[in-house]
Amino acid sequence: MARADLDGRSIKPLTICMIGAGGFIGSHLCEKLMAETPHKVLALDVYSDKIRHLLEPESLAWAGRIQFHRINIKHDSRLEGLIKMADLTINLAAICTPADYNTRPLDTIYSNFIDALPVVKYCSENNKRLIHFSTCEVYGKTIGSFLPKDSPLRQDPAYYVLKEDASPCIFGPIEKQRWSYACAKQLIERLIYAEGAENGLEFTIVRPFNWIGPRMDFIPGIDGPSEGVPRVLACFSNALLRREQLKLVDGGQSQRTFIYIKDAIEAVLLMIENPERANGHIFNVGNPNNEVTVRQLAEMMTQIYSKVSGEAALDVPTIDVSSKEFYGEGYDDSDKRIPDMTIINRQLGWDPKTSLWDLLEATLTYQHRTYAEAIKKAMSRPVASS
Numbered sequence: 001m002a003r004a005d006l007d008g009r010s011i012k013p014l015t016i017c018m019i020g021a022g023g024f025i026g027s028h029l030c031e032k033l034m035a036e037t038p039h040k041v042l043a044l045d046v047y048s049d050k051i052r053h054l055l056e057p058e059s060l061a062w063a064g065r066i067q068f069h070r071i072n073i074k075h076d077s078r079l080e081g082l083i084k085m086a087d088l089t090i091n092l093a094a095i096c097t098p099a100d101y102n103t104r105p106l107d108t109i110y111s112n113f114i115d116a117l118p119v120v121k122y123c124s125e126n127n128k129r130l131i132h133f134s135t136c137e138v139y140g141k142t143i144g145s146f147l148p149k150d151s152p153l154r155q156d157p158a159y160y161v162l163k164e165d166a167s168p169c170i171f172g173p174i175e176k177q178r179w180s181y182a183c184a185k186q187l188i189e190r191l192i193y194a195e196g197a198e199n200g201l202e203f204t205i206v207r208p209f210n211w212i213g214p215r216m217d218f219i220p221g222i223d224g225p226s227e228g229v230p231r232v233l234a235c236f237s238n239a240l241l242r243r244e245q246l247k248l249v250d251g252g253q254s255q256r257t258f259i260y261i262k263d264a265i266e267a268v269l270l271m272i273e274n275p276e277r278a279n280g281h282i283f284n285v286g287n288p289n290n291e292v293t294v295r296q297l298a299e300m301m302t303q304i305y306s307k308v309s310g311e312a313a314l315d316v317p318t319i320d321v322s323s324k325e326f327y328g329e330g331y332d333d334s335d336k337r338i339p340d341m342t343i344i345n346r347q348l349g350w351d352p353k354t355s356l357w358d359l360l361e362a363t364l365t366y367q368h369r370t371y372a373e374a375i376k377k378a379m380s381r382p383v384a385s386s
């Protein structure tokens with residue numbers, strides 16, 4: 001049966017240039033596009049491990065519809081040609097782990113702003129549609145966080161719900177280099193918006209709110225550097241797999257809404273296949289029903305991992321650490337992130353489905369199956385003597 005868009009028109013097969021296709025979100029998007037659509041993907045990245053199962057063997061049902069190009073977009077003259085060959089470019093490439101923002105601020109700013117510039121330019125000059133991945137971090141802190149602790153207004157959604165077309169972007173001072181990422185993302189959003197306004201670029205900007213699931217980041221010492229600090233899902237998974245305490249930064253009081261990657265990818269597919277409804281828009285993509293403090297997240301993950309692995313949890317499963325100890329000088333944090341869903345709901349009729357419990361159970365089952373043996377082996381190896 002021919003695929004139809006939300007307005008009943010049949011969808012023509014597209015060629016998509018996906019930059020950063022080998023990452024967490026890219027791997028899920030490629031999987032969905034191969035399994036459920038006729039679209040072709042030119043997959044650009046410096047790594048391909050997370051999409052290897054889609055590239056080999058050549059007998060796969062979608063062979064010929066996905067092509068990997070090992071390209072660093074910082075310096076590769078093939079970029080423009082690949083964008084020209086495609087109907088649509090999706091840019092996911094970025095440094096996007098908070099441990100880097102204050103320790104490698106230059107790399108962070110270059111990656112999120114400077115390196116994205118040619119992509120925007122080539123799309124604009126060649127009249128190609130662009131879906132660019134920004135972040136919910138562009139909202140920074142909530143207005144409510146500046147009110148007195150006991151102010152009743154803190155409970156009023158007007159002071160914390162984050163709306164694409166109304167909320168301000170509130171970052172800390174320059175010396176808090178945590179905001180280097182958010183600020184670079186904000187500027188590239190403004191540039192894309194301006195290309196749309198002045199030069200007619202067809203664009204959609206996505207602001208993900210803590211998408212999580214299998215293949216997110218890496219487990220230090222197993223499929224990433226031992227000293228590396230991934231995002232919270234992988235940090236907590238790593239501690240659970242090693243039977244270590246989960247570290248709560250500054251007491252784990254910050255709040256987040258987590259969304260299952262598979263729900264979020266449905267929203268991206270709707271954007272891809274409904275350009276008339278998605279062009280010119282900025283979309284929050286999150287799950288406002290899945291809010292927890294980081295401490296609650298740690299408690300839930302501990303309980304679920306115990307169920308999944310059959311191992312009893314530690315007597316004291318968490319430990320408090322200061323942000324300076326954990327991330328170093330210049331760290332700062334978003335206090336609360338509730339996405340307003342009005343625009344995506346109106347334009348694309350999309351809503352998230354999966355509860356936090358269910359998504360953590362699916363994800364931790366994957367983590368256990370994928371890493372438990374490798375961790376056991378690594379931990380039983382004698383430490384090399386100097």
Ligand SMILES: NC(=O)c1ccc[n+]([C@@H]2O[C@H](COP(=O)([O-])OP(=O)(O)OC[C@H]3O[C@@H](n4cnc5c(N)ncnc54)[C@H](O)[C@@H]3O)[C@@H](O)[C@H]2O)c1
Nearest residue numbers: 020022023024025045072073093094096133135208210211
């Ligand atoms: N996962 C989330 O919840 C989340 C939240 C907010 C924003 N985002 C944004 O979504 C995008 C994708 O995030 P992700 O979670 O998949 O991250 P990821 O780190 O898993 O994926 C990014 C990919 O981009 C590639 N890349 C980076 N620089 C490159 C370069 N110069 N040339 C070629 N490839 C390059 C990396 O190798 C990596 O595979 C990023 O822009 C990120 O800022 C993600």
Ligand SMILES: O=C(O)[C@H]1O[C@H](OP(=O)(O)OP(=O)(O)OC[C@H]2O[C@@H](n3ccc(=O)[nH]c3=O)[C@H](O)[C@@H]2O)[C@H](O)[C@@H](O)[C@@H]1O
Nearest residue numbers: 096098135136208209210211231232235247248249254294
């Ligand atoms: O995912 C998003 O929507 C955006 O937010 C993330 O930022 P953040 O949520 O702060 O990063 P996480 O590593 O997921 O941390 C969440 C919270 O857990 C805390 N944390 C993290 C790791 C840990 O071991 N312990 C711990 O308490 C952090 O301090 C933070 O308050 C990242 O910046 C991006 O991937 C993305 O743009």
